[in-house]
Amino acid sequence: MKIERYNFLKKNEILKIIENNEFLESEKEKILMERPSEIVRFYDENKNIISSMYLWNDVPDYKSKKTLYIGNIKTFQLQKNLNKIDILFKKLFEILKGEGFQIIIGPLNGTTWNRYRYVVEKGDREPFFMEPWNEDEEVKFIEYIGFSPFKYYFSSIMENTENRKTLKEKIEKIKKFPFYKKISIKNADTKNFEKLFSKIYDISIESFKNNFLYTKLEKNIFMKMYSKYKKKFLSNFFKLLYFEKRLIGFAFAFPDYLEIERAGKTETIIFKTGGVIPEFNGKGLGYILLDAIIDEVEKSKYNKLILALTFKSNVSKNMAEHVAKPFRKYALFIKEL
CATH class of the missing domain: 3.40.630 (Aminopeptidase)
Structure with missing residues (x-):
C-alpha cells in the first residue's frame, strides 16, 4: 500500500x-x-x-x-x-x-465559492437545483476518520408567500429611515451576461469578504463558473439594488430546474445568492431584496420559495427565519492533527 x-x-x-x-x-x-x-x-x-x-x-x-x-x-x-x-x-x-x-x-x-459541506439531515424533500448532495455513507466515513461537525447551515422553504407579516413589519420600519428614499430596485439585464456579471463580481467580493472562511476568487474563474448558468437566469428574479445611481447590492433566484428534470414542471423558486456592500450593512437592505423576490413569486406561476444554504450565525439565516421553515441541514467538518 x-x-x-x-x-x-x-x-x-x-x-x-x-x-x-x-x-x-x-x-x-x-x-x-x-x-x-x-x-x-x-x-x-x-x-x-x-x-x-x-x-x-x-x-x-x-x-x-x-x-x-x-x-x-x-x-x-x-x-x-x-x-x-x-x-x-x-x-x-x-x-x-x-x-x-x-x-x-x-x-x-x-473556497466557499466551490462545493463545500455535507448534507447531514436530508428530510423528505428531493435535492433542488445547485444543491450540494452526498450519500449518508460519506458523512459516516468522514466522522470515522476523525472529523467532527463544527459549523451548520440550513435550507428553508416558504410554502405560503402571504405568510410574511413579520417581514413586512421589518420593511415598514426600514422605510422610515431617510436613506430609504434614495433606494431603488431594478431587474437585471440578464441577456448581457458579461457586463452584468462583471458588476456582480465587484459587488460580491466586497459583500462576502467578511463571511466565514471567505477567500477571494479570481474574476476569470468566477465568470466561467456562472457562465454555464447564463441561460437559466430570469430577469425578474435577478434584482439589482441601487443607492441613488450607485449599484450597492443584488439578489438572484432560479426556478428549481432539477425538479423540472424530474417532474416536467416546478412550483418552486430558489433564492440562491444575494449581497450588499459592507458600507450599507446593518440597514436591512437584504430584507428589501428578499421581499422583492417574494413579490415576483406572487406575481408568477410559482408558489414556493427555497432560501438555500444559509449559515446558522449570519444575516441570511435571520432573514430566512422571518418567512420560512428549515427542511435540510448541512455541516462543515474539522479535524485537529
Missing part, C-alpha cells in the same frame, strides 16, 4: 501532471477550476486506487492554527478496503502534521 501525492504549483505544471497521470477528461476541467494544491491517491498492494482527495494548503489559518482544506473525497469498494484506507489516512495525517499543519477543514473545495 502507498500514498501518492501530486503537487500543483503552476498552471503549466498542473497540465503536465494531468497528462502524465491518467486523470479522466472530466476531472481535468475540475482541477483547473478548483486549483488544488495537491491531489492525493491511496493505492493498495496491487496498485489499485482505493481512495483519492484534493488538498488546499494556501488557505487562511483557522484560529491562528495552520490550516488546510480537504475535498472531493472518494473511496472505492469502501467495505472491502476500509481497513486499508483507514491506515493510509492515519499515515497521511501524520505526514501533514509533520509538515506543520494543525487543522483540516472539509469538505471544502478550496
